[in-house]
Amino acid sequence: MQPTIVCFGETLWDVLPSGKQPGGAPFNVAVHLHQLGQPVELISRVGDDDLGAELVGFLHERGLSTEYVQQGQTHLTGVVKANVGDRNEVVYKIVQPVAWDYIQYEERLSKLVADAAMLVFGSLSARTPATRETLYRLLPQARFRVFDVNMRPPHYTRPVVQYLLEHSDLVKMNHHELAEILEWFGKKADEDSALEWLAARFNLQAVCVTLGADGAQLYTNGQLYKSSGFPVKVTDTIGSGDAFLAALLAGWLAGQPPQECLQFACAAGALVATHQGATPAITPADVARLRQSQPVSSQS
Numbered sequence: 225m226q227p228t229i230v231c232f233g234e235t236l237w238d239v240l241p242s243g244k245q246p247g248g249a250p251f252n253v254a255v256h257l258h259q260l261g262q263p264v265e266l267i268s269r270v271g272d273d274d275l276g277a278e279l280v281g282f283l284h285e286r287g288l289s290t291e292y293v294q295q296g297q298t299h300l301t302g303v304v305k306a307n308v309g310d311r312n313e314v315v316y317k318i319v320q321p322v323a324w325d326y327i328q329y330e331e332r333l334s335k336l337v338a339d340a341a342m343l344v345f346g347s348l349s350a351r352t353p354a355t356r357e358t359l360y361r362l363l364p365q366a367r368f369r370v371f372d373v374n375m376r377p378p379h380y381t382r383p384v385v386q387y388l389l390e391h392s393d394l395v396k397m398n399h400h401e402l403a404e405i406l407e408w409f410g411k412k413a414d415e416d417s418a419l420e421w422l423a424a425r426f427n428l429q430a431v432c433v434t435l436g437a438d439g440a441q442l443y444t445n446g447q448l449y450k451s452s453g454f455p456v457k458v459t460d461t462i463g464s465g466d467a468f469l470a471a472l473l474a475g476w477l478a479g480q481p482p483q484e485c486l487q488f489a490c491a492a493g494a495l496v497a498t499h500q501g502a503t504p505a506i507t508p509a510d511v512a513r514l515r516q517s518q519p520v521s522s523q524s
Contacts, residue, residue, distance in 0.1 A: 227265040227289075228341045228477060229257055230366075232359060233349030234324040235268035235279055235293065236302030238316075238462060238502065245462070245501035246282045247304065248324070249346050249374050252463045255503040256470035256492070258288050260511075262477065265340070267333060267362075269294040269355075271323040275301035286503075292336065299323045306462060316376055318348070325352040329361050338365040341477060344469070346374035350384050363391045372469055373397035375404065382408060394430040394476075395422070396469050402433045419443035432472065432486075434465055434493070442472075442486045451486045454494035454518055463502025468493035471511060491515035 233250035246255075254266040266288065270276030272295050279301065280290050302322035307315040327349070337343050343366035350356040363369060371392035375385065385405070389395060397405070402422075403413035411421060419431045423443055430444035439453040471492035475485030491514045495506055 227263045229262055229264045230267060230337050230340045230343050231264060232267045232343060232345040234302055235270055236304050237275055238304050238306045240306050246279055247502045249372055249466050250344060252466035252502045253344055253470050255286055256467045259506055260470055260474040260508055262474055265289055265292050265336060267292045269296055269323045269327045271299055271301040272297050273301055294328060296323045296326055299326055318376060318379060324349060325355055327355040327358050329358040333362060334365045337362045342368045342370055344370040344372060346372040347380045347385050347388060348374050348376055351379040368393050371395045373401045375401050389426045392428060395428055396432040398434045419448060434468060439490050440486055442482055444482050449482045449486050451490045454491055454514055456494045456498050458497045459500050461497050464493040464497045466502060467496040487515060
């Protein structure tokens with residue numbers, strides 16, 4: 225089945241006090257897209273080790289392709305130590321260098337990306353020259369480029385983030401990342417015009433900012449849309465933003481109105497926060513049930 229979305233970047237293990245969980249933003253987005261019925265491929269790299277074999281096995285168990293998940297002999301599979309002392313604000317210690325820092329360019333990747341409806345990528349995988357060069361070669365091939373900002377100190381630089389913003393069509397970030405990016409340009413994040421300014425500055429079709437428990441905002445086609453959050457009992461927020469993005473893109477591809485996309489995405493993010501780990505098994509029906517249980521605010 226022809227993939228409609230290609231996710232590019234890190235595949236790793238989140239090491240929690242309770243044990244390890246599969247993770248990495250592009251990995252999580254790919255898993256959630258698949259659960260929401262989207263044909264998806266993941267471009268990544270793992271080590272030739274037990275942890276890499278387990279990640280590949282996890283993808284197979286969930287029914288995802290691993291055709292473009294490279295296996296390297298030189299570097300170990302990625303590991304991230306997650307501190308969930310604050311369930312609503314997870315802190316990550318990201319090991320470097322690891323296998324996904326060395327995603328190799330292959331000619332077949334260009335065709336894969338060119339044939340897909342969307343390419344999803346983040347700034348974390350661009351932290352090292354090897355993977356960054358591969359990403360930069362693929363960006364011009366993509367029909368629609370989705371930048372999941374994901375700025376994890378010290379694994380990003382302003383020039384790289386700005387380059388990716390300049391080569392994107394839809395950008396999703398959290399409110400902390402929005403504030404930092406706007407600060408670079410002497411702007412304030414609390415202005416209603418912040419997303420509109422960002423869209424104009426980088427010629428973006430859409431800008432989305434997540435606000436944690438307070439929901440999210442989406443600016444597109446000259447209109448700002450808002451959705452409040454869904455009150456849920458939080459287990460941890462790992463993967464909530466990734467589920468949010470997957471649901472937003474699924475709705476976008478289906479041609480749903482922006483407000484519908486945003487509310488469905490907020491419900492997906494909230495639902496994942498009620499589970500442990502980034503990729504619990506959820507269905508579109510599960511998300512719809514949560515969304516229908518609570519009316520949320522509409523566009524402004």
